[in-house]
Amino acid sequence: MDKEISLSGAMKKTMFTGIIQALGTVRSITRKGADAVIEIEGDINTDEVRLGDSIAVNGSCLTVIAIAKNRFSANISAETMARTNLKLIHGGDKVNLEKALRMTDFLGGHLVLGHVDETGFIRERAAKSSSIVFGVEISPKIERYVVEKGSITIDGISLTVNKLEERRLYVNVIPHTAGATTLGFRKIGDMVNIEADIIGKYVERFVRPAPEQEKAERFDWSSLA
Numbered sequence: 001m002d003k004e005i006s007l008s009g010a011m012k013k014t015m016f017t018g019i020i021q022a023l024g025t026v027r028s029i030t031r032k033g034a035d036a037v038i039e040i041e042g043d044i045n046t047d048e049v050r051l052g053d054s055i056a057v058n059g060s061c062l063t064v065i066a067i068a069k070n071r072f073s074a075n076i077s078a079e080t081m082a083r084t085n086l087k088l089i090h091g092g093d094k095v096n097l098e099k100a101l102r103m104t105d106f107l108g109g110h111l112v113l114g115h116v117d118e119t120g121f122i123r124e125r126a127a128k129s130s131s132i133v134f135g136v137e138i139s140p141k142i143e144r145y146v147v148e149k150g151s152i153t154i155d156g157i158s159l160t161v162n163k164l165e166e167r168r169l170y171v172n173v174i175p176h177t178a179g180a181t182t183l184g185f186r187k188i189g190d191m192v193n194i195e196a197d198i199i200g201k202y203v204e205r206f207v208r209p210a211p212e213q214e215k216a217e218r219f220d221w222s223s224l225a
Contacts, residue, residue: 014054014061014100018109018151018158020181024057024097027071029089034078038062038089041071044097054114056098058182059156059193060084061114084116085155085191096156096181109158110151116193117142120154123168125188132173133162134183138194143167145196145204153195157181 024042040057046067054061055074062074081087089095120142124135136154138146146152146169150161157177163170178184186192 016056016098016112016114018112018153020096022097024095026093036076039073054100056114056156058095060116084193112153118194119191120194122190130175135168135170142196145200151197155192
C-alpha cells in the first residue's frame, strides 16, 4: 500500500446516499482480537480519497487507513464486527462500495449514515418480470421504522420498501442494481446489513419524552391532584 496511517480513534460525521459506486473484492481481512483490518480492491476512483476518509463497505462506514491505486485498507471495530455481516467476510468475497457524500453530489438514493442497525436474513427470492423480489426478515426493533414505499438500506443499497408484513419487508431489485451490487448473487438464508431511515428515528425521539421528563410529568400531575 502506498500510504498508511493509524486512525482507530478517528471521530467524524459522514453521510452516504445508498447508491453503490462499485463492487469490491476483499483481498485480505486480518483479525486483531475483536477488531480487524480489511483490504479491498475495486473499480472505485481513489484519487480523491484521503487517509481518514470514509467508505461504506456493505453499508458500514469504515475509515480508510491506507490507499493505493484502486485499493484501500480500513479498520473494522469490534462493534462493527459484532453488528454487521462483515464478520462473515473472507478473502475473495465481493462487497458493495460507496464513497462518502459530497455537498455537490446528486442525492440519488436517500440519506444514509453508514451505521448499520442490525443484520437481517433473506427469506424469499423470486423473479418478477426482469426484476428480483427479496423478502428480508427483520426484528421488531427495526420494523417500527419501516413503512411501505419508504426507504431502507440493505448492504448499503438504498431501496424502496414495496410491502411490509410481520417482521418481513419486500424490495424489488431491478436488473441494473442486481448486476452492480452483491444482491445479484444473494441467496435465501444470506445475512445482510440493515440500516433504517434516520428520519423515523428522529421523529420517534422528538415525540417520545425522555425518562426524566416522564418522571417530572408524573410528579407534577400528582402534585396537582
